Amino acid sequence: MQVAVLLFARLKELVGSAAVTLTIPSAGTVADIRAALGDAYPQTQPLLAHLLIAVDKEYAAPDTRVLPTSEVVCFPPVSGG
Template sequence: MRNACLRMSAPNIKVTVKLFAAYQEVVGSPELELEFPDGSIVAHVGQYFWEQYPELASLQSVTHFGVNLDFVSGDTPLQPGDEVVLIPPVSGG
């Protein structure tokens, strides 16, 4: 699903993205600031990472989203200043 919002031609919503587990390992940073156009939704944040880092694409169907410390669905609208978390599956023992 390629979305025109991901081209970021007219960015005006700046969000902070917190990365954990596989996301942090692949990206190499625990946090990034990204900009998205008005009307973007939380799923666009995930889509950005799955397209920019193809090795993360396998996590698409199992990743959950959080915004400002609340679990949200992918269709939640982004707001300026949001803190978005991509939550991959947790494993361990």
């Protein structure tokens, strides 16, 4: 299954794009998104363990299911304020 994923801040800079398409198993989860991102873009490895992943604008746990229609977004720890 292909999933469109949006990226922000340092992650976007490392990948060189604000949006990527990742391939994960058809009953895939947020954990699969993290693994697929690291495989497709090895330069993200130093950030990978710290990345936060949101599905449909909510923080998602590793076992959260991802659908082809899900809005999936990956980003580094936040630093607003």
